[in-house]
Amino acid sequence: MKTKLKISLLVWNLSTNDGFIRASLLKSALEKLGYETEILGFLFNKNLSAAIPSDTKLFAIEGGNYPKFFPAVNKVLKHIDGDIIYAIKPQIASFGVALLKSLYSRKPVILDIDDWELSWHGGDNWRYCPTLKQLARDLLKSDGALRSPYHPLYVKWMEGLVNHADAVTVHTKFLQQRFGGMLVPNGKDTSLFDxxxxxxxxxxxxxxxxxxxxxxxxxxxxxxxxxxxxxxxxxxxxxxxxxxxxxxxxxxxxxxxxxxxxxxxxxxxxxxxxxxxxxxxxxxxxxxxxxxxxxxxxxxxxxxxxxxxxxxxxxxxxxxxxxxxxxxxxxxxxxxxxxxxxxxxxxxxxxxxxxxxxxxxxxxxxxxxxxxxxxxxxxxxxxxxxxxx
CATH class of the missing domain: 3.40.50.2000 (Glycogen Phosphorylase B;)
Structure with a gap:
């Protein structure tokens, strides 16, 4: 029988450190509050990021491009058992999966935004305007651009769904002005860094x-x-x-x-x-x-x-x-x-x-x-x- 409330932190790509560091800081803060936590996510390059400490406990599933990504999502959905789902970044592989889990579990979703993801692709000026021929290639070819779960088109969609989260946290005022939410700046373990x-x-x-x-x-x-x-x-x-x-x-x-x-x-x-x-x-x-x-x-x-x-x-x-x-x-x-x-x-x-x-x-x-x-x-x-x- 569960004695503690559990929070599942969902990281979009554990093959890089992008998102994991923020998740680990949030994990430490939540554990200070007495909550049980878990980190889950996908491996898009098969191996864990070398920057993730070897003794870190997490649930990692090999990701991949569509359609291979779908069964990986199903495995992660089955493993998420937290009372709250905390998605790190507005990515399909984190926020998208969290919203999907929430649809049938009714568990609340918190979205954490620690970067303006679309800024890496040109920000507000980015547009996806393919010809029909290009759209078909991007969707149907094995290496088509839209086969990638982290294509900027999906990032744009996810940023458009931010208001579907039950709560939003951000770590800078720039992000707060853009997306709203509660400002939770990055913390440091000041007992370790002493x-x-x-x-x-x-x-x-x-x-x-x-x-x-x-x-x-x-x-x-x-x-x-x-x-x-x-x-x-x-x-x-x-x-x-x-x-x-x-x-x-x-x-x-x-x-x-x-x-x-x-x-x-x-x-x-x-x-x-x-x-x-x-x-x-x-x-x-x-x-x-x-x-x-x-x-x-x-x-x-x-x-x-x-x-x-x-x-x-x-x-x-x-x-x-x-x-x-x-x-x-x-x-x-x-x-x-x-x-x-x-x-x-x-x-x-x-x-x-x-x-x-x-x-x-x-x-x-x-x-x-x-x-x-x-x-x-x-x-x-x-x-x-x-x-x-």
Whole structure:
């Protein structure tokens, strides 16, 4: 006999980390509230994302293009047994499946939106206007575009059904203005990311970084993340002990290799480490850099690297894009996006006043605990779940 209310978190594609991280944060917050949880989803590339910890418990079914996708959906539908279904992203493979389950089970559906999915395809300007011949090819050929469950046409449909969810959560004000719902910013495990548990000098020694002044980007490089602007700034400063440390590299493409080829003298690349090692890695940084460029995609995002640096009491250097200025408040260093010259000035300012910068980092830690912790996420979710019941 069930003693706890159970919430099923449905992730559209467990072959990537896109959606899983947000699901895992929501899972932690819901468990703080005493709910039982499960993560379910599809594998569109057969294997789990390498970024998902190996000890993570989840239910994963191999997905695929239509019509192979239909029996996979049926298997997931049978396995969903939560009292509430929490769909991560307005995708057919998450929100669409959740709505289908709700049709005959009457279980409430929460939709979480952590990206503007259509922005990756041109946003409001995207249109699907095929000729009859092209439509037939897209539907009937084995590699036809509409055979893919995550074609932008289906994303557009799902975004049009947002008001069919019983509740909506978002993690930025940009998304809230677009889709409505409750603002639930990403939380950080501030007991794990605790600078009191780490010694920066020891951390630098452990990763062979002791002889350098470290700017750290603890994530996967992508063009919109602005690392080129930091590397151009380092080239302008031209001090050999300044290094940009990138952790893990890109699982998506060879972009980090392109950066290495052009700016290799300024880059130190460290391998991927498990989540519980990340606080020790971030402790090695002098500055955490989050130089987002200004695009429709980035305006909707809440970069998790921000709270990595904030929780570890590091000076955070970022850009005035989306919610970033509000997330940092007066505890970070902000420049305009795509502006290496301003990055140069801020790097020099930080290292010329490092004690003051570190004090600002301590304020950033306090702000993270007060506004962007797992406990804060839980406090925001509590009334929403109660209302659904």
């Amino acid at each position: 600078p009191a548990q780490c010694n920066p000098d020891s951390s630098r020694s452990r990763y062979n970084l002791s002889e350098y002044r470290i700017l750290m980007f603890p994530g996967a490089p992508r063009p919109y993340k602005g690392l080129e602007d930091v590397l151009i700034a380092l080239e302008k400063i031209n001090q050999p002990d300044l290094k940009l440390v990138i952790i893990g590299g890109s699982p998506y493409d060879d972009y980090d290799q392109q950066l290495q080829q052009r700016w290799g003298r300024w880059i130190i690349k460290l391998p991927k480490y498990p989540v519980d090692a990340m606080p020790d890695l971030v402790a090695a940084a002098h500055i955490v850099v989050v130089p987002q460029r200004d695009t429709p995609e980035t305006r909707a995002q809440f970069p998790l690297k921000l709270t990595d640096g904030m929780a570890m009491a590091k000076p955070v250097l970022s850009t005035r894009v989306g919610d970033i200025p509000e997330i940092l408040g007066d505890t970070g260093y902000l420049v305009e996006p795509s502006c290496p010259e301003q990055i140069v000035k801020q790097i020099r300012l930080i290292f010329e006043n490092l004690e003051s910068a570190n004090q600002r980092g301590i304020k950033a830690r306090q702000r993270c605990v007060e506004k962007y912790s797992i406990e804060v996420m839980a406090s925001k979710l509590a009334p929403l779940i109660t209302n659904l019941l």
